[in-house]
Amino acid sequence: MTSGDGGRTAAYRVDVQFGDCDPAGIVFFPNFSRWMDAASTFFFRSCGLPPWREMTALPGSVGAPLLEIHTRFVASATYGETLEVQTRIEEWRAKVFVQQHRIVRGDVLICEGRETRAFCVRDAEGRLKAVPVPDFIRAACS
Amino acid sequence: MTSGDGGRTAAYRVDVQFGDCDPAGIVFFPNFSRWMDAASTFFFRSCGLPPWREMTALPGSVGAPLLEIHTRFVASATYGETLEVQTRIEEWRAKVFVQQHRIVRGDVLICEGRETRAFCVRDAEGRLKAVPVPDFIRAACS
Amino acid sequence: MTSGDGGRTAAYRVDVQFGDCDPAGIVFFPNFSRWMDAASTFFFRSCGLPPWREMTALPGSVGAPLLEIHTRFVASATYGETLEVQTRIEEWRAKVFVQQHRIVRGDVLICEGRETRAFCVRDAEGRLKAVPVPDFIRAACS
């Protein structure tokens, strides 16, 4: 976890497995989305926030479901390699935020993704609804 | 769905995808378990039973979690191929049952699996517990 | 497969399984990418083209790897539901093309994705390289 003008950055480690790769011998791309989702959670925990389901400051919290993803694939990766997912918040808006993930192998950029997410809670009737970005979450990530 | 001395058999179709295969060009084996799980559900629906969460005859039903699996891999399969998972109940015991899955490509046996499962319900406190095999389920599958 | 001003559209069927869903009870989003990839291949086969590895008109063909994906998630889907991935080519450029996938449940849009891909071949040294969009492929998809 590092901290800078743009806020904190967390680094989530991935050891690429044989079974993560396809017949071309490279990572099957939906696995990159899977790792970015793990890195998203890892980021918030690294900022000192509790797990969503234990977040008493935001009752009914279920996390931050995705509204949109955008990923650019730059280089391929294969099994036996260790990758790092570098995650930070790129932009806070009133009701949503953009999380950026750069997956690198050493100095080499493998892919870069942006996820637009909204914090959601489950109300008394069990329905999910988005809530404005809570100040305490934004503060923890800065 | 066919019916015989050993009870009903359902046939679940799988079109093997590129992303289901590993760098050796063949199906990555945990996908066979995934397909057997889908075939398990398909079997019970083919027998005319409702989805678990709508099974009013067994309140709190959550399905039939696995206790044990045993799979023999006989031949490999690759993308572009169509497989069939042939599923039946091999044995009913008091509290558990054994479901057999044969995955074939035409006449060729690809793998054969046995799953030991128990029907479970969620009680008022939210805990899962196994229940004896309900007669109406056993009758539907015969 | 239907055909219109914008070219052909293929419809790939997905039966959502229990194991495709997450603890929130809805499809874990990387599975949508997995299904779009399957639908991409399905589209080209529906246009009458052979599998990539048998495409003698494009020697060394390995298919059309991804350069970029962009997906908007509009509504959630859960197990027991049947979805349809409606796939077409949205744009042909000199070296790349954009494939559009709309995943629907009946009239309801679940998510919409755009994939930028390039046709690639493996050269004599085993390296992958992108080639200009072949005319016979473009013609087959129109």
Next chain:
Amino acid sequence: MTSGDGGRTAAYRVDVQFGDCDPAGIVFFPNFSRWMDAASTFFFRSCGLPPWREMTALPGSVGAPLLEIHTRFVASATYGETLEVQTRIEEWRAKVFVQQHRIVRGDVLICEGRETRAFCVRDAEGRLKAVPVPDFIRAACS
């Protein structure tokens, strides 16, 4: 990596992710097979052996494909938990070996699996064939 009468044991760490779990909130079982496969490779690397594709002492080596798996599920696991896969060789036969994996959360056994595998090489014609267990591999694992 520890060493005892029964040979070496490697411990492979798994951080269970949200996306590894199903609508019941627990690990979807094929993921256990996926982790055991990763732990199998990790075991051989921990014993000091090179990656299969760089194993010059066994030309054409492609690893040790599965012939059979047998897994007993004892307790459930959920996201946010850290598991350990404890892997060792349970039995060496002439042409195959049995690898045992115990997945634990602290002192709690989650599941236990046995995998029967054979070392395979790709011959000059590109066909896979099983070879007798090489002495240098057996020695490295003891």
